[in-house]
Amino acid sequence: MPAGRSHRSRRTRLGVAIAVSTALAAGFTATTANGATQPRNTPHTASSAASPVRADEAADGFASVDALGQDGTYGGRGGETVTVRTLADLEKYATAAKPYVIVVAAAITMDPKGKEIKVASDKTIIGSGTSGHIVGGGFFLGQGVHNVIIRNLTIRDSYAGIWNDKEHDWDAIQMDGAHHVWIDHNDLRNMADGLIDSRKDTTYLTVSWNRLQHDNKAFGIGWTENTTADITIHHNWFHETEQRNPSTDNVAHAHLYNNFLQDDPGTDITSSYGNYARGHTNMVLENSYFDGLNNPVTRDSTATLVQRGSVFSGTSGRNESGGGASFDPRGYYAYTLDAAADVPALVKAGAGPRSSVAAATATTTAAAATLTVAKDGSGQYSSVQAAVNAVPAGNAARTVIAIAPGTYRELVKIPSTKQNVTLQGTGPSRKSTVIVYDNASGTQKPDGSGTYGTGGSATVAAEGDGFQARNLTIANDFDEAAHQDMSGLQAVALRTAADKVFLDSVITEGDQDTLLLDTAAKDRLGRVYMRNSYVVGNVDFIFGRASAVIDASVITLKKRWNGSSAGYITAPSTAAGRKGFLINNSTVNGDVSAATFYLGRPWHAGGDATLDPMTTVRDSTLSAAIRPAPWTDMSGFSWKDDRFAEYRNDGPGAGTASGDRPQLSDTGAAGQEVADWLEGWTPSAS
DSSP: OOTTOOOBOSHHHHHHHHHHHHHHHTTOOEEOTTSOEEOOOOOOTTTBOOOBGGGGOOOOGGGGSEETTEESOOTTTTSEEEEEOSHHHHHHHHTOSSOEEEEEOSEEEOSSTTOEEEOOSSEEEEESTTOOEEESOEEEEOTTOEEEEEESOEEEOOOOSOTTOSSOOOOSEEEESOEEEEEESOEEEOOSSEEEEEETTOEEEEEESOEEEEEEEEEEEEOOSOOOEEEEEESOEEEEEEEOSSEEESEEEEEEESOEEEOOTTSSOOOSOSEEEETTOEEEEESOEEESOBSOEEEOTTSEEEEESOEEESOBSOBOOBSSOOOOGGGTOOOOOOOGGGHHHHHHHHSSOOOTTTTOBOOOOSOOEEEEEOTTSOSSBSSHHHHHHHSOTTOOSOEEEEEOSEEEESOEEEOTTSOSEEEEEOSSSTTSEEEEEOOOTTOBOTTSSOBOHHHHTOSEEEOSTTOEEEEEEEEEOOOSGGGTTSSOOOOOSEEEESSSEEEEEEEEEOSBSOEEEEOSSTTSOOEEEEESOEEEESEEEEEESSEEEEESOEEEEOOOTTSOOOEEEEEEOOOTTSOOEEEESOEEEOSOOTTOEEEEOOOOGGGOTTOOOEEEEESOEEOTTBOSSOBOOBTTBOGGGSEEEEESOBSTTOOOOBTTBOBOOHHHHHTSSHHHHHTTOOOOOO
């Protein structure tokens, strides 16, 4: 590593950071490592708002590394939170000497066109849902500016009518000598010059989950003869950008992974090159997906480029690596790779600004508690269930159970008496923290009292209203092949039987009956909102009677225990007059054979003919695995007597309206949107 710089591991402080940040997000007090109480600052009275939940998530990649006197990147956390709707207010707070969390809640037009606000240190600038737009200009971070987060914004339209513009240096985000910057979940497009310029030794930079689109110069890095910068670039969608995708010049450690680079055929924009290691750059490129690009990976003879695990589809020209040994990114920070084949669906669903549902402001005013779990004994508890047991019955305030990375092989139950419980993985990805067990419906209970049954097989069972899970994996790894003599092979990973359940950035994985979304009773409402997540399984693996939305997620189809492809995604058992399942803006894929999976079938639990099962799949991408007639009967009940429909799906598994494939009209679809399912509830993280 370069002289004079240090990289301390963030692992020792991660649990405390999550505990503090999640408490601050909802306006609570937080307990620091030494046990002192850290009060929440009072928002600015003129233009304040509760801190958006996304404002307090922890940076990853090189932005998370402690160096240059900066303890990772946390932006304006701990400062006042202000909401801005005018250019004057945005500039006032962004350039101030004090820390601020600045919530952009409107489209703000730069005047004059091309203006770049000079952001000062210790700032979080974050859009409110999808309403935060910066039009005709952007942001500039000068020499020494540090600890800045720019998230959830659309920055657009400074284009001056000249494609390869040499006259107007009007970028979305330009950095000259800054450090510790996190650029995350933005939509950057149609600018006069670059979308992102990282210049003059800008370092400890992470650029993640952004859409960079419709521009000549996407992301340029360099403008220096020094080779000192450390940069992480992951899960970005480079779409219809000609050059600088990125162009990486003289970077000491450039780690690029799980990016999706796409050049559509037949358009006016043609890619010149994809990832480019220039000068003396030292680059590691992992598990990205290149679709239709010219010269997808190039390097100068002076650069080092190690690439592994990427997918190249319809590419041509230079695809290079070499130059000697590279560096190991895990020597600087922890991370988890997604499979390259999953990257297009994952990034298309997750990149860019997140909706008002996902980025809702926290409104709870009661005090929260944070309990920590770590297998190595560094937390308050060594098992998740022990922490749940410590939550007092009848708790009105939220309790966040912050779980350190690791695999927790245990059963977890949150009873109905314990409401507002959050299970929060504290690792860098949802794969870092895993709760797993292997009970099935037919598994004998240890006390000899019978078998568990389907609902009782769940690895995690959440019966308390207000349950939340975030940034973790919940799995059931029951081995069907080894138990073919058993009656009852259903094996649930997660069962919810509660109202106002929020599942955010989680993986639920199993085979048959992975995700049971239920209600406490047939006449009880059970609303569930799941976002930015994976659901993996093969038979009826999303089932139950809840009113549940699966939004901006990936549904992964899995082969059966014997290697065959056949299955059903949903099995709703909706009560009459209730909403059932809504799969919205998501992707269905998986390594299975074509035309082998149904979208769903009606589950009349216990033969109850009064039920009215419902699944709607809309605005989603369906793989070829979906059958041309995607709905089927179950246990003597016809799907045509219940409520199954599609709307505006695409992909090879989509189809046109027919008697076997009902499609909603535009009028019907207007009454089947996310808000209709949530019925006035706005999910907000804690």
